[in-house]
Amino acid sequence: MSTEPYDAALHAHGDTHGHGSRLGYRIGSLLAIVLTVVPFWLVMSQDGPAPGWIAAVIFALALVQIVVHVVCFLHLDTRSEGGWTLLAFLFTAVIVVITIGGSIWVMFHLNTNMMPMPGGGHIGPVR
């Protein structure tokens, strides 16, 4: 069996894993480069601690870049594998947000509240 009909059949199914459209891939590469260069430039042009908006911008750019990579390089869409890859991805995203956000949130407050009190041995919630 030659590979030609097989490939034709693959594409006819609208199957997108591992090989999306070339245009989408080119746009993704270009966006990925821009989204990498901008945060590095922003931070490297600073000297010492930067204002909070820069931190907000680099985190926002990272989120956008993750979405670009997932869509353009991993070819995640609503159709691949009958939507199961998207469902698994969304579930994972929720768990990731809870794990990272929740841990940092809880431990930050724990650290704050467990600080040794000045002038006394009392350790406990701040009143």
Add this chain to the structure above:
Amino acid sequence: MTDHALSAPETGTTWHLAEQEDHDHGGNGATVLGFWIYLMSDALIFASLFAMFGVVSTSYAGGPVPREIFDLKLVALNTAFLLASSITFGEAMPHMEAGRVGPTRFWLAITGLLGLAFVGVELYEFSHLIAEGAGPQRSAFLSAFFTLVGTHGAHVTVGLIWIAASLVQIGQHGLIQPMKRRLICLSMFWHFLDIIWIGVFTFVYLYGVIR
């Protein structure tokens, strides 16, 4: 797919039902979905490492702080290597689908070399930090840093072994269907590692330096 061939008695010609392609494709899809689930579970491992790093990222124990030890030029170089390797892997995939062995191996080899450069720079950075006395035992921040970045580096190293094995296998078997399936999984693995690195360079390096 074995029982889907019809024999026409008068000519002896074997006809294959169109469904056969579907079945073959179904097997591929199951593997790809399974590998996707693995990647998602790996993402959870990295999520817990990111969470740990986030919690202790300012626990310096009187030791060095990120601004003193991170060389952003080196990190930018490393990031460029890994991003470029992701893009060159994307270049290999259309050649793989068309069954062109030469260009597929060429782009895969370029990807492997860029990955090797990434691991090399990372090992240089680690050895430099340890020589400076900023090893993993210095503070909770550095323990978490070495665990998170080292786990990512270990994944990239495994990816490099996989790329090398694929290069050999393509040479032995050509781009047969199981080989294509493996390469699709490998490309997903490689792109996934680049996505994890976005989190690393933003959260660990860039945010560490400006906070």
